[in-house]
Amino acid sequence: AVVSTQSTGAPIVITKKKKIGKNPAVNTSFLPDKDREAQELQEIEDLKQEWIEKQAQLKAQDVELTFNYWDGSGHRHKVLIKKGYTIEQFLNLALDELTSIYPDVRCASVDMLMFVKADLIVPHYLTFYQMEQMKARGEKGPLFRFVPHREEENKPAGLLKDDLQYGKVTLRSWYERNKHMFPANQWKTFDPEVNWEKYTLEQTFKR
Numbered sequence: 524a525v526v527s528t529q530s531t532g533a534p535i536v537i538t539k540k541k542k543i544g545k546n547p548a549v550n551t552s553f554l555p556d557k558d559r560e561a562q563e564l565q566e567i568e569d570l571k572q573e574w575i576e577k578q579a580q581l582k583a584q585d586v587e588l589t590f591n592y593w594d595g596s597g598h599r600h601k602v603l604i605k606k607g608y609t610i611e612q613f614l615n616l617a618l619d620e621l622t623s624i625y626p627d628v629r630c631a632s633v634d635m636l637m638f639v640k641a642d643l644i645v646p647h648y649l650t651f652y653q654m655e656q657m658k659a660r661g662e663k664g665p666l667f668r669f670v671p672h673r674e675e676e677n678k679p680a681g682l683l684k685d686d687l688q689y690g691k692v693t694l695r696s697w698y699e700r701n702k703h704m705f706p707a708n709q710w711k712t713f714d715p716e717v718n719w720e721k722y723t724l725e726q727t728f729k730r
Contacts, residue, residue: 582607582652586669586683592621592628593639593691595701606655606669606683610638611647617692627694637698640666640690642706643713657715663688666713 584606591597602616614636621628638645641661645654651667659666668687672678701707 578652582650584669584683585679585681586651586685587672587678588613588685588690590617590638590690590692592617592625593693594625594627594697597689597691598625599689604651606652607650609648609650610645613651614638614647614692621692631694635695637693637695638690639693639710640713641688642709642711644710645690645713649713659713659715661713 582605586604586606587601588604589599589601591599600617600620602613602620604613604616611633614633618628618631618633618636622631633647638647641663643661643666645666651669655667655669665687667685669683670686672682672684678684698707698710702710
């Protein structure tokens with residue numbers, strides 16, 4: 524643009540600065556972008572919520588759990604649990620099942636009971652879901668394998684069962700009296716830190 528001064532009338536040329544735009548050929552993904560960051564945070568939150576809902580669904584699955592009440596011999600029983608139940612919650616249900624049948628259990632409380640699976644004494648605080656996720660195992664293999672019932676078993680759709688060796692529910696007092704004898708002398712406390720996969724069949728027989 525050309526203008527003149529009032530005093531001399533000499534022309535003055537004024538040049539407008541050109542705006543510099545983004546070069547589409549340059550990668551700018553490393554630069555801060557509030558919209559992109561907000562979208563990424565939302566995607567992370569959506570994935571987190573999806574994971575939480577999936578875990579809740581798995582924990583809510585119904586399992587028909589068969590066990591033996593052990594007083595020197597096995598007496599088979601079944602209870603319906605959720606996969607997210609703790610061993611203590613399961614033992615509460617087992618106690619309700621057993622008190623009307625076995626006199627030695629009638630005065631017992633849950634902390635007087637033990638749950639033994641594949642010769643391992645399972646702590647009360649663990650859940651079946653946790654043990655499934657950690658792939659809990661002993662010398663003889665996995666502790667649990669939850670699978671759907673076969674069609675010919677005529678069970679409700681979606682009902683699971685543990686198709687491995689049945690666990691034992693026993694009184695701690697029975698264990699204390701008989702821990703020097705078979706099978707109680709084989710029982711050990713389950714430790715999630717022990718990697719039983721390292722044990723071979725030969726090592727098992729040597730123990």
